[in-house]
Amino acid sequence: MNPSLNAVQQNIQTLYQLLDVAGCDYAVYDTGRLVTKISNNDFIAFEDGLKPYPTPIQQMAKFALVYWPKQSKHNPYIWFLNLPIDEESLINSGARNHFVSIITEALGSTFAAEDSAQQKIPDNPYIKPPEEKKLAILNAKVKQDLGQPASPEYLKCAAYFENYQAGTQQASSWQQLSTQGMADFVTDLTLPNNQNSFDNVYFDLPLALQTELASLLEHAVISRALANRLIRSVRQQQFTLDQSLTNSLRILASHANSQNFRELLIDLLATESGKSTDVLTVLVARNWSALQQDICLVAFLEHIAVNTSPSVFNALFADLVAIPSLRKPIFQLLAEELMLPETRKALRNMVSSQQRV
Structure with missing residues (x-):
């Protein structure tokens, strides 16, 4: 050498x-x-x-x-x-x-x-x-942060939403948009023109496009106005367990630490949809910042302790305590004798099952 x-x-x-x-x-x-x-x-x-x-x-x-x-x-x-x-x-x-x-x-x-x-x-x-969607979003964020031009496909995407708003764009033509173009566009949603056209048409978009966008928008920052409309929509749909619900939760990732979202989370946990493993997984994976408030954290832990299978509880709990901003609060709550009774039972069952293996 x-x-x-x-x-x-x-x-x-x-x-x-x-x-x-x-x-x-x-x-x-x-x-x-x-x-x-x-x-x-x-x-x-x-x-x-x-x-x-x-x-x-x-x-x-x-x-x-x-x-x-x-x-x-x-x-x-x-x-x-x-x-x-x-x-x-x-x-x-x-x-x-x-x-x-x-x-x-x-x-x-x-x-x-x-x-x-x-x-x-x-x-x-x-x-x-x-995976591909994260690569596209990363590429968009890097170009934005370094002052580089967006992809040529960006303009096609921006035009799609502008024309859709004007009523001159066929809904099905979204399939001609590239993943990178959409990623560049949602990364630039803070621009007034983009925000205006997107906010005005989002609820009229085909569900397939909303679902495609959700995997990109969860990494972006949507407007407070759109976030509030999404929250109202989830409530108006009575927390129906469908693709629109999981899309909305993912898109709301940038507003998960807002009071409106925390109130939505508490109400969601009281519904049948709040017992869905898919919904609970999205909440932990994308909306964990809502749980930095003790009221939400206690409600969520007690909820999964009672309403999920042992294997699902174990996976969700392990994921939560791995997040540094939640790890200390969780152990502090567990140190208080009268807090989290159902969570304690679930943890004891987890330890017992591990000892039997």
Whole structure:
């Protein structure tokens, strides 16, 4: 091994140090639950073992590390990383160090200067791209954050909703829109023209298109006006368990921490639809921020303890306590003797079943 390369490897302990040595700026996006940006300061604290990963899933930190040579944002590179974490969502430094060593051994410390560098990374267990919709949303968010133009398909999508609003667009023609075009459009819903045309036509769109959009909109920010209309619609439909309900819950992800949504969640739990495994899974996977309020957290935990099978309760509870913003509040509630009686019973049953295995 080259002595200078060996010295570089010994000095590099983290991904952010690796990128600094390579002369790169970078941005980090969670790709596990919702495609959202993680600040560089929070990412550094995570890598240094000072903070848990904010949104873990399946005991993994799944994120896109987007980097580019300084002063050259036109052609960023992306690593889709899946790093194991411990039960408190802190980084597994051994796995991270292993990945860093793979990069430095294969590419050296000047990898960002080579256009073909991405093709030289050896197979490893840490790089795995997310599914298509998340890739499209990530691409849209990166282009927006770096000031790059949206895809050519974006204009087709914007025109579709404008023309639909004007009554000059056939509903079925949405199938000609590309996933990337729709992702670029929903990422730009903060633009007044886009927001206006979309908000005005959403409830008239074909259910198939609403469902297609839900898998993109859950990563975007819809207007407060549309969020309130969705909440009213769910109530007017009397919480009927259908595709529209799960679509609405997913689309409302960006407003899950609002009081209106929390009130909706409490009322939903009192219905038959609130017992649906699909609905409960969406609430945990996409709307968990609503549970950061103790009233909602207690109601949800007691609800799943009584109204789900042991296997479903175990899976939902494990997912909830894996989220750092909920883990501490849950254990604090369990430490209070009179709180969460049904949850305690379900947990005792879980422990007993595990001991019998």
